[in-house]
Amino acid sequence: MTTNETLQANPAGATVPQREVELPAAVLIAWSVAGGLLLGGVAVVGLLATDRLSAHAFLMMSVLLYAIGAALGLLHGLVLGIFGRPDGTTPRVAAGQMAHGLIYLVPALLLGWLTAGWVAALPIALHSHKVFATAVSVVAWLLTFGVLAFAASAGLDAAKLAYRRWPDRVPGTLLVGATFVALAVTVAIRRPTIWFTDVRLTGIGAAAFVIAATFWFYGPIITTGLALLRKVRPLLPVARLGPARGWRDLLGRAGLAGAADGGRLVSSQTSTTPAMMNLVARRKKWRISSQPRITIW
Secondary structure, eight states: OOHHHHHHHSOTTOOOOOOSOOHHHHHHHHHHHHHHHIIIIIHHHHHHHTTOSOTTSHHHHHHHHHHHHHHHHHHHHHHHHHHTOOTTOOHHHHHHHHHHHHHHHHHHHHHHHHHHHHHHTHHHHHHHTOHHHHHHHHHHHHHHHHHHHHHHHHHHHHHHHHHHHOTTHHHHHHHHHHHHHHHHHHHHHSOOBOTTSOOBOOHHHHHHHHHHIIIIIIHHHHHHHHHHHHHHGGGSGGGGGOOOOSHHHHHHHHHHHHHHHHHHHHHHHSOOOHHHHHHHHHHHHHHHHTSOOOOOO
16 A cells, blocks of 8 residues: 555544554453453362362352452453553553453453353363363363463563552562561461451461452552652651752761861861961971981981
């Protein structure tokens, strides 16, 4: 196609529809489907394997858990897609890219629901010795591993971009890490109970509780607090000393100020009157005369 034909096909001001899926949309779709597969497929297999779920109710439980996992994955993908957008992309553009990705989200969720059902059916297929059902379940497991790997890769890229864009990443990382360690030690000493009940969490439940409390509750609180502190910092009295980069810089400036004050104090005590200058000259002459002389024969 020549240049004139291109200009005639796409006149000035016309918007060309994009077919490719950008990183925010890819994170949104992949995390939504991966969350559904984890809860609606893998978690159901775990319940069946530990005899905590009946084989007659696995399909209904798979549908319910798939909906919950897809909703949680959609929420996390939305947040990660906004904050982990590529460089040079505004939040409004990232939101538009994710809205464009909703076209692919609906069929992806439908395919994921079918895949989660066959993933959950693997123990039943093995127990009933159904060759075709077992083969389909194995293929569904392979597809699940592929989706999880893609979601992890896209999420890692978005997380790197979000972490690099975070202005308080150094103190925030230290505070979040200290919170995680404190919660882990507390849970290791005594496993917590579910609120308003007497049900005590297991080891896996306690680990999930620590991760969820750190990144879903304390993490946003720490991030918001550091952001507010950064906004209020110019109003503090310490900020009037200048653009200090840290406590070390501030202490260095205080030391320089003290040295300057000491110099002014010494200079004020040292007088330049004629009597004082005569006394200084006599002291220098006495020091020179009191030095031992070396005679060369």
